Amino acid sequence: MKQFISVHDVDNINALVQKALTYKANPLVDKAIGEGKRMGLIFLNPSLRTRLSTQIAAENLGMQPIVFNVGSEGWTWEFEEEAIMSGTTVEHVKDAAPILGNYFDVLAIRTFPSLQNKKDDYSELFIKQFIKYAGVPVVSLESSTLHPLQSLTDIITITETFKEKRKPKIVLTWAPHIKPLPQCVANSFAQWINAWGEADFVITHPEDYELDEQFTKGATITHNQDEALKDADFVYVKNWSTYTDYGRIYCNDPAWMLTEEKLKATNSAKIMHCLPVRRNVELSDEVLDSSNSIVTQQASNRVWAAQTVLAEILKANG
Amino acid sequence: MKQFISVHDVDNINALVQKALTYKANPLVDKAIGEGKRMGLIFLNPSLRTRLSTQIAAENLGMQPIVFNVGSEGWTWEFEEEAIMSGTTVEHVKDAAPILGNYFDVLAIRTFPSLQNKKDDYSELFIKQFIKYAGVPVVSLESSTLHPLQSLTDIITITETFKEKRKPKIVLTWAPHIKPLPQCVANSFAQWINAWGEADFVITHPEDYELDEQFTKGATITHNQDEALKDADFVYVKNWSTYTDYGRIYCNDPAWMLTEEKLKATNSAKIMHCLPVRRNVELSDEVLDSSNSIVTQQASNRVWAAQTVLAEILKANG
Amino acid sequence: MKQFISVHDVDNINALVQKALTYKANPLVDKAIGEGKRMGLIFLNPSLRTRLSTQIAAENLGMQPIVFNVGSEGWTWEFEEEAIMSGTTVEHVKDAAPILGNYFDVLAIRTFPSLQNKKDDYSELFIKQFIKYAGVPVVSLESSTLHPLQSLTDIITITETFKEKRKPKIVLTWAPHIKPLPQCVANSFAQWINAWGEADFVITHPEDYELDEQFTKGATITHNQDEALKDADFVYVKNWSTYTDYGRIYCNDPAWMLTEEKLKATNSAKIMHCLPVRRNVELSDEVLDSSNSIVTQQASNRVWAAQTVLAEILKANG
Numbered sequence: 001m002k003q004f005i006s007v008h009d010v011d012n013i014n015a016l017v018q019k020a021l022t023y024k025a026n027p028l029v030d031k032a033i034g035e036g037k038r039m040g041l042i043f044l045n046p047s048l049r050t051r052l053s054t055q056i057a058a059e060n061l062g063m064q065p066i067v068f069n070v071g072s073e074g075w076t077w078e079f080e081e082e083a084i085m086s087g088t089t090v091e092h093v094k095d096a097a098p099i100l101g102n103y104f105d106v107l108a109i110r111t112f113p114s115l116q117n118k119k120d121d122y123s124e125l126f127i128k129q130f131i132k133y134a135g136v137p138v139v140s141l142e143s144s145t146l147h148p149l150q151s152l153t154d155i156i157t158i159t160e161t162f163k164e165k166r167k168p169k170i171v172l173t174w175a176p177h178i179k180p181l182p183q184c185v186a187n188s189f190a191q192w193i194n195a196w197g198e199a200d201f202v203i204t205h206p207e208d209y210e211l212d213e214q215f216t217k218g219a220t221i222t223h224n225q226d227e228a229l230k231d232a233d234f235v236y237v238k239n240w241s242t243y244t245d246y247g248r249i250y251c252n253d254p255a256w257m258l259t260e261e262k263l264k265a266t267n268s269a270k271i272m273h274c275l276p277v278r279r280n281v282e283l284s285d286e287v288l289d290s291s292n293s294i295v296t297q298q299a300s301n302r303v304w305a306a307q308t309v310l311a312e313i314l315k316a317n318g
Numbered sequence: 319m320k321q322f323i324s325v326h327d328v329d330n331i332n333a334l335v336q337k338a339l340t341y342k343a344n345p346l347v348d349k350a351i352g353e354g355k356r357m358g359l360i361f362l363n364p365s366l367r368t369r370l371s372t373q374i375a376a377e378n379l380g381m382q383p384i385v386f387n388v389g390s391e392g393w394t395w396e397f398e399e400e401a402i403m404s405g406t407t408v409e410h411v412k413d414a415a416p417i418l419g420n421y422f423d424v425l426a427i428r429t430f431p432s433l434q435n436k437k438d439d440y441s442e443l444f445i446k447q448f449i450k451y452a453g454v455p456v457v458s459l460e461s462s463t464l465h466p467l468q469s470l471t472d473i474i475t476i477t478e479t480f481k482e483k484r485k486p487k488i489v490l491t492w493a494p495h496i497k498p499l500p501q502c503v504a505n506s507f508a509q510w511i512n513a514w515g516e517a518d519f520v521i522t523h524p525e526d527y528e529l530d531e532q533f534t535k536g537a538t539i540t541h542n543q544d545e546a547l548k549d550a551d552f553v554y555v556k557n558w559s560t561y562t563d564y565g566r567i568y569c570n571d572p573a574w575m576l577t578e579e580k581l582k583a584t585n586s587a588k589i590m591h592c593l594p595v596r597r598n599v600e601l602s603d604e605v606l607d608s609s610n611s612i613v614t615q616q617a618s619n620r621v622w623a624a625q626t627v628l629a630e631i632l633k634a635n636g
Numbered sequence: 637m638k639q640f641i642s643v644h645d646v647d648n649i650n651a652l653v654q655k656a657l658t659y660k661a662n663p664l665v666d667k668a669i670g671e672g673k674r675m676g677l678i679f680l681n682p683s684l685r686t687r688l689s690t691q692i693a694a695e696n697l698g699m700q701p702i703v704f705n706v707g708s709e710g711w712t713w714e715f716e717e718e719a720i721m722s723g724t725t726v727e728h729v730k731d732a733a734p735i736l737g738n739y740f741d742v743l744a745i746r747t748f749p750s751l752q753n754k755k756d757d758y759s760e761l762f763i764k765q766f767i768k769y770a771g772v773p774v775v776s777l778e779s780s781t782l783h784p785l786q787s788l789t790d791i792i793t794i795t796e797t798f799k800e801k802r803k804p805k806i807v808l809t810w811a812p813h814i815k816p817l818p819q820c821v822a823n824s825f826a827q828w829i830n831a832w833g834e835a836d837f838v839i840t841h842p843e844d845y846e847l848d849e850q851f852t853k854g855a856t857i858t859h860n861q862d863e864a865l866k867d868a869d870f871v872y873v874k875n876w877s878t879y880t881d882y883g884r885i886y887c888n889d890p891a892w893m894l895t896e897e898k899l900k901a902t903n904s905a906k907i908m909h910c911l912p913v914r915r916n917v918e919l920s921d922e923v924l925d926s927s928n929s930i931v932t933q934q935a936s937n938r939v940w941a942a943q944t945v946l947a948e949i950l951k952a953n954g
Binding site for chain 1 (some may be wrong): 661664674679682683684685688689691692705708745773814874912914915916917921924925931932935939
């Protein structure tokens with residue numbers, strides 16, 4: 001693996017999942033492979049799980065991780081080519097990235113979308129510029145449109161939870177929120193589940209929340225949440241803002257919040273969410289606190305997803 | 319020791335003090351006991367001494383400490399059960415704590431009081447919720463009403479400083495300040511000195527600054543600072559805001575600031591303060607810069623207090 | 637080396653440079669000399685290269701570095717003696733520094749100038765107070781008037797780049813900027829190049845941007861940039877605000893921005909800048925992106941400069 005930006009960087013999802021489960025059973029089995037390697041974790045946006053799980057994953061492989069919060073510790077970055085930097089950005093990614101590439105063997109970066117400029121966001125300007133200039137392997141810790149470490153974690157979690165021989169029915173449902181959020185987690189989940197191909201996959205959301213077809217193609221899409229939930233084995237809950245008329249909140253109907261009542265139609269579905277979750281806005285307490293919720297298990301699996309990806313990158317760039 | 323939240327988690331204060339002094343003499347004697355253990359230091363509020371001393375203590379025991387500043391690096395937390403999270407809090411402690419408990423073997427957390435809601439603060443809502451959901455041993459790095467690592471440090475410092483056979487006279491005196499501060503350090507010092515039982519303990523403050531009796535019971539309390547200081551061996555200086563009419567500044571009489579003049583009545587008392595201290599507001603330069611001040615020694619002992627507590631927790635949770 | 641604050645702490649610049657190039661060839665050759673030593677990196681101001689390169693340098697020597705951002709993680713510091721601390725500063729350096737000196741074997745600190753109070757800035761009040769009270773060796777990570785780790789890096793970079801037997805012509809040129817910046821990098825570069833004595837050294841800037849003679853004495857100074865650039869082997873580009881009428885922007889003529897056109901008069905000069913750089917304000921894209929730019933190599937050499945200084949300090953302080 002040369003980099004880890006999307007599912008397109010992965011040859012065999014199931015092989016990654018199996019490797020992750022091996023690490024979960026024995027975290028320190030590859031303690032030697034990262035020895036003497038230094039990893040930079042660069043955050044342009046806040047993070048709890050992603051930062052800690054990736055830091056721990058690097059340590060489990062014997063790497064030395066160093067965290068750097070660009071906003072609070074350093075200088076705001078410019079990503080546009082040919083920018084005349086007389087505004088608020090203090091340093092160009094063209095200058096920062098190659099130096100980080102000299103300091104570190106592997107770089108990981110989190111860059112949220114603006115939600116203002118769809119073209120830049122969906123061209124993945126920030127992370128692509130970073131990769132272009134870094135000169136070392138780059139791992140996405142969530143970019144403008146995708147969150148691949150989360151999606152790999154999600155398939156690990158589904159795999160270890162679902163033991164039947166048939167394909168599980170997996171439903172991605174939109175949920176209300178008070179702020180316009182990125183489409184990353186939903187896009188990425190759709191992209192990975194489609195690429196995985198081992199599920200009956202349904203996406204449900206109110207009108208106007210259609211996601212980009214490049215990610216959803218292959219899924220059944222419906223505006224009828226009740227219908228979508230029917231016989232579901234997994235319900236993945238997530239808010240996102242509009243894609244077409246970009247970055248807005250249209251409908252915010254609280255009826256879309258998942259409740260125990262709604263879950264009765266499912267096959268005792270396991271409930272997933274990438275967290276952080278706004279309780280009683282996106283998801284009711286009763287659902288999150290029920291035994292059907294696997295959000296803690298899911299978040300804990302972030303370590304094994306990150307460790308697997310880093311191990312693959314170390315191997316390929318040895 | 320299952321956790322370290324207050325003096326009630328301690329069986330034998332003097333045994334802890336002796337262990338701390340052993341670590342001070344030989345910091346790396348227990349380098350092996352934390353091997354392979356990971357500690358999360360979670361800060362909801364700023365910290366200098368507490369963060370650095372605990373981080374160093376963990377490393378002295380061979381543990382891997384990871385610092386996480388919730389406010390600047392992550393997401394604001396909600397602590398109320400059944401909250402409808404449509405406001406400024408982004409993540410519930412019910413969701414964050416169990417994940418941190420999966421990532422780390424031991425957790426330490428700093429959570430200041432609101433000073434707005436006495437009931438929540440004095441119920442220790444934040445740290446209790448954190449403990450309830452973390453699932454691993456929790457160490458307080460200062461909570462809404464107590465600061466036990468500071469108090470253990472204080473008794474270590476008094477023990478190594480006072481060599482006479484009689485009980486020392488210890489005076490906790492209120493000092494002026496420009497902002498309403500928590501009662502934590504004063505509460506905790508009172509709680510520990512009372513539990514220790516090896517001092518003649520006097521608390522002095524202006525009217526209206528009475529502390530909660532659950533902590534002060536056993537001490538002599540007076541509004542007459544001069545009388546209190548008479549023959550004191552140790553004077554612990556600290557501001558706090560009012561407890562009864564909660565979180566306010568009533569009297570802020572600069573005459574309460576400790577000066578050399580006032581100290582003449584003492585038995586060449588050693589001066590203690592948890593720091594940070596507002597010079598020439600809480601304590602005069604002449605006192606802080608005199609040879610009677612032991613504030614640097616005191617702050618340095620924070621390492622040995624933290625190391626002792628972590629060692630006890632590792633032992634009990636093997 | 638007892639401390640590293642300016643070129644006056646250095647006996648032999650070329651010996652340091654050679655040692656740095658040894659470390660560049662073999663980063664881990666002195667892995668053992670910092671074992672069991674702890675280094676505190678204290679930031680009162682933001683940093684990317686300085687923080688990461690020094691942290692990596694410490695690790696290369698086997699030291700344990702701990703980063704602490706005073707502003708965002710801790711308490712604002714007071715530096716004035718006898719201050720009555722009833723304002724915004726929460727802790728005096730007299731109290732913070734000795735404790736840090738107890739926690740750490742070596743301290744490094746970044747303290748920017750106010751640009752308001754020339755007397756305090758040019759007396760180096762902040763770092764001198766820190767040194768006075770720390771009690772352990774202190775390394776400057778940039779102070780009010782100097783940036784010695786940058787300057788050592790610069791001479792390392794010039795040495796490894798320039799292979800002719802004659803002295804190189806080195807030009808320090810002022811560049812436009814949108815904000816009043818410190819004079820540190822320019823002062824320090826001038827101080828080191830003058831002390832080094834192995835260059836034909838020219839400083840050029842618009843009227844009113846004269847630097848303090850204590851640093852520039854020995855250099856040729858001109859307001860004519862074109863004349864200065866003639867036959868230059870190295871052009872060091874940097875903005876600074878006025879020194880005499882302190883901390884202001886007078887002329888901000890964009891004609892001072894370095895372009896390919898201007899560089900035609902040089903001897904294919906290598907372009908240096910300490911970074912961060914405002915592209916197309918201080919320096920044009922065409923220059924920064926040309927093969928003459930050595931800014932990335934320069935920033936990467938920060939690691940070896942820091943590692944050399946730390947090794948010298950470890951050696952001198954046992």
